[in-house]
Amino acid sequence: VATNREQCVELDRRDRLAAAREGFCLPDGIVYLDGNSLGPPPRTVAARLQDLVGREWGQDLIGSWNLHGWIDAPVRIGDKIAQLIGGVPGTVLACDSTSVNLFKLLGAALSLRTDRAVLLSERTNFPTDLYVAEGIARLLGGGRRLELVDWDEIEAAIDGDTAVVLLTHVNYRTGAMYDLAAITARAHAAGALTVWDLAHSAGAMPIDVASAGVDFAVGCGYKYLNGGPGAPAFLYVAPAHQATAHQPLQGWFGHAAPFAFETSYRPAAGIAQFLCGTAPILAMAALECGIDCALDYDLSAVREKSQNLIDLFVERLDARCGAHGLGLVTPRERDKRGSQLCLSHSEGYPVIQALVERGVIGDFRAPDIMRFGFAPLYVRYVDVWDAVEALASILDTRAWDHPRYRRRAAVT
């Protein structure tokens, strides 16, 4: 807890994770609080891509699929991600986008619950999750439907007609976090399966999908895994379901013998059946650099620091911005929130633009949410101090009240 900037500098000096920041390229003078949306480039990524293009692709050409292990990349990188989310080897793949993986896994889960009609989710879940669920319900027909309830109604809504509970562990607009193990247990008690979206938690905290009994999970590669814009995502399938679930995107990479070129589909054994087409090798290499950064550090220490950073941010807000009508959307309790802090403000969009112009990067989610992400591998205590000082100054002087801050860009 710090009451002046020097104390924040001291907290950074004593921080066990301080050295991790050296592993990333960040511009001087920028306070980057948007790693929950797009992580910065790992320092290793440019040289890795150069080598991949020049030597592997450039010199060894197509032979690199065998020679440099390109063919194994989804499983190899998946096994690294498994270490971050508590899965055993052979349960995770790095592949496709989160949306596409959701489609595959919802299809797989529904193939195991053909006698139940309901895909259950919560109203403020990330839209792509809801859209994909709606789409697969329509495609399958037979009375399948997506049912939505409020955040805190989910456990009560699970019943004997629930096929799949589809939830995001940490909510993108509020930063609130579900109890992964408790809800999974509640779903199982009712005979339902779970599909968890770990987009806002993988790489930011310890997760143990195996001991929580999670059935299926997906997550993003470009947020806390620092895999680059549009990085491949990941999917997790519990060992118990790998022999019985059927995923609907039957592509040749999920076939038992892709290079036998058989006329009809036979799924591969194990996790490989959840592949579809050819992996984007350049993007996979960048993703692997990002994951390697995360693997170097203890996720309990990462979690502890993210909560300290958020606590400091909230304290400084209380001290400096109390008069400005900011609403604290994220829970104050550490065990009920992820690694981001969300504030509501009627002028949230121009306030964020004014902050960005001053080098403090957060983002905005309609209609009125300002989001600040705390990725402990590179965010410092002093960054929190400087961010709140900048926010206080913008609010005190109404600097946000200028037409140039109101122009909406395509990405907010």
Ligand SMILES: Cc1ncc(COP(=O)(O)O)c(C=O)c1O
């Ligand atoms: C919870 C959640 N799921 C999924 C996505 C995005 O999915 P995709 O990578 O398919 O665009 C996001 C993007 O921010 C997200 O927050």
